[in-house]
Amino acid sequence: MISISQQTWLQPWIKLARGERPSEQLRALAKTLLVPLAGIAAFLLLWAVAAGQINTSLGAFPGPLDVWQQGGALLEEHAAERREEEAFYERQRERNAQRQAVDPSYQPRIFPYTGSATFIDQILTSLMTVTAGFVLASLLAIPLGILIGLSHTLYRAFNPVIQLLKPVSPLAWLPLVTMVVSAVYVSQDPLVPKSFITSMVTVMLCCLWPTVINTAVGVAGVDNDLNNVSRVLRLGWLTHVRTIVLPSAMPMMFAGLRTSLGIAWMVLIAAEMLAQSPGLGKFVWDQFQNGSSDSLSRIMVAVITIGAIGFLLDRLMLAVQSLVSWDKSADLR
Amino acid sequence: MSNYLDISKISIDFPTPEGPFRALDELSLRIKKGEFVSLIGHSGCGKSTVLNILAGLLQATEGGVALDGKEVNEPGPDRAVVFQNHSLLPWLTAFENVQLAVRQVFRDSMSKAEMRDWIQQNLKLVHMEHAMHKRPDELSGGMKQRVGIARALAMRPKVLLMDEPFGALDALTRAHMQDSLMEIQRDLNNTVVMITHDVDEAVLLSDRIVMMTNGPAATIGEVLNIDLPRPRNRVTLAENSDYNHFRQQVLSFLYEKQRKVVEIPREPAVDEDEAAPARGKVAGLVDRLGRRA
Ligand SMILES: Nc1ncnc2c1ncn2[C@@H]1O[C@H](COP(=O)(O)OP(=O)(O)O)[C@@H](O)[C@H]1O
Numbered sequence: 021m022i023s024i025s026q027q028t029w030l031q032p033w034i035k036l037a038r039g040e041r042p043s044e045q046l047r048a049l050a051k052t053l054l055v056p057l058a059g060i061a062a063f064l065l066l067w068a069v070a071a072g073q074i075n076t077s078l079g080a081f082p083g084p085l086d087v088w089q090q091g092g093a094l095l096e097e098h099a100a101e102r103r104e105e106e107a108f109y110e111r112q113r114e115r116n117a118q119r120q121a122v123d124p125s126y127q128p129r130i131f132p133y134t135g136s137a138t139f140i141d142q143i144l145t146s147l148m149t150v151t152a153g154f155v156l157a158s159l160l161a162i163p164l165g166i167l168i169g170l171s172h173t174l175y176r177a178f179n180p181v182i183q184l185l186k187p188v189s190p191l192a193w194l195p196l197v198t199m200v201v202s203a204v205y206v207s208q209d210p211l212v213p214k215s216f217i218t219s220m221v222t223v224m225l226c227c228l229w230p231t232v233i234n235t236a237v238g239v240a241g242v243d244n245d246l247n248n249v250s251r252v253l254r255l256g257w258l259t260h261v262r263t264i265v266l267p268s269a270m271p272m273m274f275a276g277l278r279t280s281l282g283i284a285w286m287v288l289i290a291a292e293m294l295a296q297s298p299g300l301g302k303f304v305w306d307q308f309q310n311g312s313s314d315s316l317s318r319i320m321v322a323v324i325t326i327g328a329i330g331f332l333l334d335r336l337m338l339a340v341q342s343l344v345s346w347d348k349s350a351d352l353r
Numbered sequence: 354m355s356n357y358l359d360i361s362k363i364s365i366d367f368p369t370p371e372g373p374f375r376a377l378d379e380l381s382l383r384i385k386k387g388e389f390v391s392l393i394g395h396s397g398c399g400k401s402t403v404l405n406i407l408a409g410l411l412q413a414t415e416g417g418v419a420l421d422g423k424e425v426n427e428p429g430p431d432r433a434v435v436f437q438n439h440s441l442l443p444w445l446t447a448f449e450n451v452q453l454a455v456r457q458v459f460r461d462s463m464s465k466a467e468m469r470d471w472i473q474q475n476l477k478l479v480h481m482e483h484a485m486h487k488r489p490d491e492l493s494g495g496m497k498q499r500v501g502i503a504r505a506l507a508m509r510p511k512v513l514l515m516d517e518p519f520g521a522l523d524a525l526t527r528a529h530m531q532d533s534l535m536e537i538q539r540d541l542n543n544t545v546v547m548i549t550h551d552v553d554e555a556v557l558l559s560d561r562i563v564m565m566t567n568g569p570a571a572t573i574g575e576v577l578n579i580d581l582p583r584p585r586n587r588v589t590l591a592e593n594s595d596y597n598h599f600r601q602q603v604l605s606f607l608y609e610k611q612r613k614v615v616e617i618p619r620e621p622a623v624d625e626d627e628a629a630p631a632r633g634k635v636a637g638l639v640d641r642l643g644r645r646a
Pocket residue numbers: 367368369374376394395396397398399400401402403568627
């Protein structure tokens with residue numbers, strides 16, 4: 021995706037490997053690696069000290085070590101659950117094979133495994149929901165942004181509504197979305213669970229706006245000379261949008277998409293927690309309700325995971341952004 | 354064909370908060386086929402406005418423009434424009450920029466291969482064949498302007514409209530571009546309307562120089578026929594008394610008859626791109642004028 025040599029933190033390593041002025045590279049390494057590591061170490065230390073001071077009804081607040089252990093435990097539970105699932109299917113296959121041996125006309129049936137969702141399962145569910153919500157939002161927001169960016173009248177018409185809806189918290193949308201989804205999404209054999217739709221729609225409603233606004237601003241900001249070129253060439257509306265408007269607006273559009281994805285991830289956790297729909301948010305809520313001595317550590321594992329995934333999603337968008345950006349001199353960070 | 358491009362009594366009013374602002378007043382001009390006409394005048398007098406009306410990008414409030422017997426009332430590729438700031442699409446290569454124009458104009462009359470040849474031929478004409486596949490940000494200012502000219506020529510326009518095409522370039526690059534343009538003009542004999550601030554450029558390139566009065570309500574002050582033989586060479590012309598006479602006449606129009614009090618702008622000019630080189634050039638000209646006198 022992005023070439024390795026562009027990654028600044030990798031550069032000293034590459035140069036060191038090439039044998040380019042080792043002392044200089046080591047100093048660069050100290051700057052790019054040691055300083056952040058020192059920052060993390062200081063944070064862990066502060067955390068450990070502060071954790072010991074706080075006593076809750078569920079015992080002391082977990083320090084880094086407890087959280088590390090619970091992280092391992094969660095992974096182990098996941099592995100155990102998978103083994104259990106595999107064993108369950110294996111037993112069914114054996115049983116079916118035996119019955120078929122006795123009675124060749126027997127139609128084998130496989131019952132699905134219904135174990136509890138592990139931490140990893142919840143992460144995957146959350147990722148799926150956020151992706152669905154974000155993609156849906158983008159599919160709506162980009163065309164809408166283009167339309168209102170192209171027309172002053174539409175912009176003036178939509179702007180107040182957008183400004184009004186933009187700051188609405190997901191928690192306010194959720195009850196409405198839940199009711200509407202229940203009323204509209206009625207199916208005997210639903211393809212996806214209702215809770216998934218509810219979370220997805222809530223995420224979509226909250227993360228639409230940055231993309232709409234940024235796309236519109238990008239589209240409205242097309243260089244007037246380029247518009248004149250388009251007029252002189254008599255480009256058709258679609259060609260004009262495709263060859264002039266979209267590429268011009270691309271940097272702004274992606275800045276909007278990046279903000280939207282960040283919001284989508286934040287909103288999703290809150291929505292899952294409140295709506296009790298599967299995902300990381302529900303995991304946190306369940307642990308909170310559970311109230312065992314490990315709960316706080318497990319919640320901390322979730323907190324760190326949520327942060328890490330949010331960070332990775334942002335980096336992913338950044339990589340896509342620099343991939344599609346024609347302005348290679350732009351400093352994206 | 355004495356009036357291939359016929360501009361008759363055009364006036365234009367721009368709406369402003371203080372009521373309509375008459376930028377041009379009853380400006381008339383007839384241009385022959387294959388003629389090279391320069392428009393010269395002080396900054397803000399309305400040169401770009403004239404060119405934009407010819408291009409169809411602006412509508413005259415009164416009067417009209419006819420090209421080859423047909424009225425002009427919207428933009429079109431038969432009146433190709435070379436803008437001051439190249440206005441290439443930054444995300445396309447030089448080749449693709451020209452291709453956009455060629456596809457649009459010749460999509461029904463040329464095959465893919467013919468189009469490719471035609472694009473290359475035009476890039477060659479402006480000496481850009483070596484950098485065909487570079488994007489604008491990899492090209493120098495002069496090279497970008499060359500591509501802009503190639504794009505305009507590739508439309509095979511009836512008139513080529515150029516708005517200070519070399520205004521943003523340094524003196525040496527500008528001289529190169531002027532020589533290239535003369536060379537192209539010798540081969541193609543296009544009808545050209547070019548706006549310039551540069552007296553030497555106007556005299557060197559033009560068959561006729563149209564000098565505009567200061568705005569508001571600007572119109573044509575004087576027209577000067579430059580019947581210097583072609584091909585013209587800037588070095589030998591410097592010694593030519595006719596050439597110096599023409600220069601002197603344009604300078605006298607601009608700095609004696611249409612003397613403009615150049616105010617020192619208190620805030621950044623609205624039209625930065627235009628005003629900045631203009632100010633520098635006015636100072637330079639006044640300087641040179643002083644030395645000659
Ligand atoms: N769209 C517009 N609205 C109002 N005034 C304008 C507009 N375009 C140009 N003008 C005015 O018309 C005059 C001529 O402008 P222009 O043609 O750009 O001058 P030039 O190209 O000779 O420097 C200027 O005084 C300018 O302020």
